[in-house]
Amino acid sequence: MRNSNDGEGSRSGSANGSGWSRRTFLGTSFGSTVAVVALRDTGNAQSPAAAASPRDKIAVSLNINGKPHDLSLDSRTTLLDALREHIGLTGSKKGCDQGQCGAYTVMVDGQRVLGCLILAAAVQGKEVTTIEGLTGANGALHPMQQAFAEHDAFQCGYCTPGQIMSAVACVKEGHANSADEVREYMSGNLCRCAAYPNIVDAVLDAKTKMEA
Amino acid sequence: MRPFHYVKANDLPGALQAFAPQNDPTNAAPSVNAATQYLAGGTTLIDLMKLDVMRPATVTDINALDQSKAGQIEFGDNGLRLGALVRMSQAADHEAVKSNFPVIAQSLQLAASAQIRNMASLGGNVLQRTRCTYFRDTSYDNCNKRNPGSGCAAMDGMNRNLAVLGTSNDCIASYPGDFAQALIALDAMVEIAGSAGTRMMPFAQLHRAPGSTPQIETTLTQGELITAFQIPNLPWGKRSLYLKIRDRASYEFALASAAIALDLDNGTVRDVRIALGGVSAQPWRAAEAEALLKGKPIDDTMLLAAADKAFEGARPKKHNAFKVQLGKATLMRALRDAATMTI
Ligand SMILES: Cc1cc2nc3c(=O)[nH]c(=O)nc-3n(C[C@H](O)[C@H](O)[C@H](O)COP(=O)(O)OP(=O)(O)OC[C@H]3O[C@@H](n4cnc5c(N)ncnc54)[C@H](O)[C@@H]3O)c2cc1C
Numbered sequence: 001m002r003n004s005n006d007g008e009g010s011r012s013g014s015a016n017g018s019g020w021s022r023r024t025f026l027g028t029s030f031g032s033t034v035a036v037v038a039l040r041d042t043g044n045a046q047s048p049a050a051a052a053s054p055r056d057k058i059a060v061s062l063n064i065n066g067k068p069h070d071l072s073l074d075s076r077t078t079l080l081d082a083l084r085e086h087i088g089l090t091g092s093k094k095g096c097d098q099g100q101c102g103a104y105t106v107m108v109d110g111q112r113v114l115g116c117l118i119l120a121a122a123v124q125g126k127e128v129t130t131i132e133g134l135t136g137a138n139g140a141l142h143p144m145q146q147a148f149a150e151h152d153a154f155q156c157g158y159c160t161p162g163q164i165m166s167a168v169a170c171v172k173e174g175h176a177n178s179a180d181e182v183r184e185y186m187s188g189n190l191c192r193c194a195a196y197p198n199i200v201d202a203v204l205d206a207k208t209k210m211e212a
Numbered sequence: 213m214r215p216f217h218y219v220k221a222n223d224l225p226g227a228l229q230a231f232a233p234q235n236d237p238t239n240a241a242p243s244v245n246a247a248t249q250y251l252a253g254g255t256t257l258i259d260l261m262k263l264d265v266m267r268p269a270t271v272t273d274i275n276a277l278d279q280s281k282a283g284q285i286e287f288g289d290n291g292l293r294l295g296a297l298v299r300m301s302q303a304a305d306h307e308a309v310k311s312n313f314p315v316i317a318q319s320l321q322l323a324a325s326a327q328i329r330n331m332a333s334l335g336g337n338v339l340q341r342t343r344c345t346y347f348r349d350t351s352y353d354n355c356n357k358r359n360p361g362s363g364c365a366a367m368d369g370m371n372r373n374l375a376v377l378g379t380s381n382d383c384i385a386s387y388p389g390d391f392a393q394a395l396i397a398l399d400a401m402v403e404i405a406g407s408a409g410t411r412m413m414p415f416a417q418l419h420r421a422p423g424s425t426p427q428i429e430t431t432l433t434q435g436e437l438i439t440a441f442q443i444p445n446l447p448w449g450k451r452s453l454y455l456k457i458r459d460r461a462s463y464e465f466a467l468a469s470a471a472i473a474l475d476l477d478n479g480t481v482r483d484v485r486i487a488l489g490g491v492s493a494q495p496w497r498a499a500e501a502e503a504l505l506k507g508k509p510i511d512d513t514m515l516l517a518a519a520d521k522a523f524e525g526a527r528p529k530k531h532n533a534f535k536v537q538l539g540k541a542t543l544m545r546a547l548r549d550a551a552t553m554t555i
């Protein structure tokens with residue numbers, strides 16, 4: 001899936017910029033309990049948001065790797081597309097785009113999830129961590145990244161960012177206590193190159209380092 | 213994916229209210245074609261929207277309800293209450309669930325992947341839609357679930373994964389979920405909120421047999437929201453399990469599965485609960501097989517008799533005939549495993 005009209009109007013950072021000031025921000029609520037936000041080119045502050053076209057962009061504020069990003073997105077934009085197409089974080093990969101391959105595994109509030117089946121609008125107010133956020137400030141590799149390199153845990157590398165994000169979560173969840181357990185809890189990340197044995201070795205090795 | 217209005221509900225009244233303006237009073241039962249859909253984990257909804265199978269005009273995000281009672285697990289004298297916004301992984305890892313109702317924990321643990329279990333809610337889980345190829349691929353016109361009255365391409369098509377029990381002449385799609393089998397075996401109740409208030413209903417009445425209206429999958433009316441599942445205490449629920457047989461060892465839907473709870477008295481069955489998955493059009497309780505086993509020993513003769521009984525009404529098709537034998541073997545092994553469980 002690609003949205004045809006999702007490039008324009010989005011930008012990173014929280015400061016005011018020209019992309020925003022041209023536009024009218026429209027916030028409307030149904031009663032006190034439902035909020036619909038729509039960002040429209042020719043906004044009418046009085047018109048109910050439900051009457052606006054579903055093609056209108058909506059304002060979405062995301063927190064990615066500790067940094068805020070204020071975007072204007074088509075409501076169909078998934079978290080994965082927001083990361084790759086709008087924010088420029090292309091580490092998370094688009095594999096099947098249907099929740100089956102795991103190449104787009106990211107963390108939301110510390111939990112591993114699939115970026116391709118989550119709407120960007122639905123993760124507002126949450127902390128998203130991607131593979132780019134795993135590396136230390138000084139550029140040092142995370143022990144899991146190091147272990148993947150040392151154990152030759154990839155061939156083409158396309159699945160690797162997703163594997164690594166999933167593996168870090170797997171260890172943190174306490175589900176990496178044996179090779180069997182790692183295989184079971186990493187089954188949501190497919191590897192077309194079948195680097196599986198080395199991936200299991202890398203996860204078990206990184207686990208000891210992460211816990212040290 | 214078609215464009216849609218994204219609406220975020222902050223609480224239950226907000227969710228119900230957001231649905232109201234879209235209500236189509238001429239269509240009492242929600243279906244795959246309903247104009248408004250609640251969004252929980254999105255692992256069914258967004259997937260089917262990408263495939264253009266579902267085309268809601270409005271998507272109402274109910275995830276904020278996980279901050280309320282709908283996001284909690286409670287265990288006490290009244291049994292187990294699982295909020296509809298509890299994630300599959302939360303319930304699967306919950307100590308009280310694991311020790312008192314292993315069948316619930318296992319049915320969730322053996323489903324999907326770790327990532328999907330973190331996203332998917334229990335309410336969305338029971339409402340997940342069939343994986344039938346002809347339902348998911350809109351290039352086929354003839355799917356009675358998607359296009360009522362158009363026919364069923366699966367009847368003479370690739371029906372290896374489809375149902376042998378509870379099917380009709382209009383639909384042989386199988387119900388793909390695992391958790392629902394545990395709920396139906398344990399006589400769970402489902403709590404449903406609607407504009408007229410909250411009602412409780414046996415979970416067994418939630419899903420409808422396909423009959424001549426396979427597009428109407430549940431007895432929910434438009435806008436109704438599942439808020440919780442209530443599982444009555446069952447002292448012998450500790451002797452329960454979920455056995456799932458699939459094409460690969462992990463991360464795959466069931467070809468056949470059995471949810472079992474067994475009350476044993478010196479090798480004799482005092483009481484038993486049996487639900488079957490992977491083989492049926494809707495979550496399936498094998499009540500006649502249960503009745504047959506009561507008061508009898510768990511031995512090979514009785515196991516075979518129970519398995520035959522459970523699949524008595526099976527209507528296999530060309531590619532799924534193997535499911536009758538596989539389903540029987542799955543049931544027999546699950547009963548044997550339950551009988552020898554150390555608790
Ligand atoms: C690759 C893959 C593999 C999978 N494998 C398995 C498996 O092995 N076993 C298994 O059981 N499942 C499996 N699933 C299915 C998965 O478990 C379901 O998609 C998930 O549980 C649905 O929950 P959700 O919260 O994501 O629902 P959503 O997608 O958010 O919602 C599903 C439907 O229910 C409605 N809805 C949601 N919550 C409510 C509510 N509280 N009240 C009323 N309506 C509501 C929505 O409007 C929508 O129509 C798999 C899914 C994928 C993508």
Ligand code: FES
Binds near residue numbers: 158192
């Ligand atoms: S390394 Fe190529 S897909 Fe995994």
